[in-house]
Amino acid sequence: MNKNKILKIGIVMDPICSIKIEKDSSFAILLEAQKRGHKIYYMEMNDLYLNGNNPCAKIRLMKVEKNKNKHFEFIKEIDSKLEKLDVILMRKDPPFDMEFIYATYILERAQKKGVLIINKPESLRDCNEKIFASEFPKFITDTLVTRKLSKIYKFWKNNKDIIIKPLDAMGGSQVFRIKENDSNFKVIADIMTNQEKKYCMVQNYLPSIKKHGDKRILIINGKVIPWCLSRIPQKGEIRANLAVGGIGNVQKLNNKDWEIAKYLSPILKEKGLLIVGIDIIGDKLTExxxxxxxxxxxIESKKNISITGILIDGIEKKIYKKSL
Structure with missing residues (x-):
């Protein structure tokens, strides 16, 4: 097998025209793939479809460039069976809704026809970003997933200071803190559960987020990246997410970070989850x-490490090994 073979790498993502290229991880991955000579093909969710048993899509051969004025160009557009691609990266942002799940069914058909899908469709469905952490009770903070107001109320009274958030969102969207004796408890809980019709996650508030931040640790193809991004909330804000103004600080993993990440990494790899970001506040796994x-x-902009290179190395190794 020629290890210099040009791969056909597809990506499903949100509209590329609206991304911020200096911060977008999907764009960084595309740049690295293109630098190695691989062909990249762009898709959005509504481009995917099933024709009988054949998973297909409108795919666009694309070139990318680190240029804010013109960061992408479509070379040609065709309707194609997905099995014509070597690998597809599923990089659609949440919300994790039924449309997302339907897309994973289509990608799973492509997987059965030999296409490498990252991350594995079955595991995308099974490993909800909020609930999945609860499989590792020795690492998590006090956690409740429910839609019953009475259970949330009891949890709040026991913990006094809590965080409540939806199971299907991202970027700090709809995250609330309810302090002891907060008169807004009922209205917040009503809204978050849609009056007991929607599940949400409740956790005790971790005050270490103020000083040490919410750490994002990346695990790529089972390899723990030794640097993380600590996201610290702005003054007067409970959320540390960069999307809502959190301040990022790149730092080394501490001993507890390594303990958690090394424990999780083989489990994630076994599940076909090759690009994962775990969140740790203090010494607790949260997501x-x-x-x-x-x-x-x-992280790449501050440290001499190519995370995208580690990812593409892993993709190439899997594809070349499969072709032997």
Whole structure:
């Protein structure tokens, strides 16, 4: 097998015309793939379809460039069976809704026809970014997933200071803190559960986020990246997400970070989750992000490490090994 073979790499993502190229991890991955001579093909969710048993899509051969004025160009557009591609990166941002799940069914058909799908469609469905962390109770903070107001109320009274958030969002969207004796408890809980019709996650508030931030640790193809991005909330804000103004600081993993990440890494790899971002506040695991983890650009810009290179190395190895 010629290890210099040009791969056909597809990506499903949000509209590329609206991304911020200096921060977008998907764009960084595309740049690295293109630098190695691979062909990249762009898709959005509504480009995917099934024709009988054949998973297909409108795919666009694309070139990318680190240029804010013109960061992409479509070379040609065709309707194609997805099995014509070697690999497809599923990088659509949440919300994790039924449309997202339907897309994973289509990608799973392509997987059965020999296409490498990253991350594995079955695991994208099974490993909800909020709930999945609860499989590792020795690492998580006090956590409740429910839609019953009475259970949320009891949790709040026991913990006094809590965070409540939806299971299907990202970027700090709809995250609320309810302090002890907060008169807004009922209205917040009503809204978050849609009056007991929608599940949400409740966790005790971790005050270490103020000083030490919410750390995003990347695990790529089972390899723990030794640098993380600590995201610290702005003054007067409870959320540390960069999307809502959190301040990022690249730092080394500490002993507890390594303990958690090394424990998780073989489990994630076994599940076909090759691009993962785990979130740690203090010494507690809070989320395991598997859909479209970010923070690659922020770490690469500060440290002499190519996270995208590690990813593409892993992709090439898998494809070449499969072809032997």
């Amino acid at each position: 395991i992000n598997v859909t479209s983890p970010t923070c690659i650009c922020e």
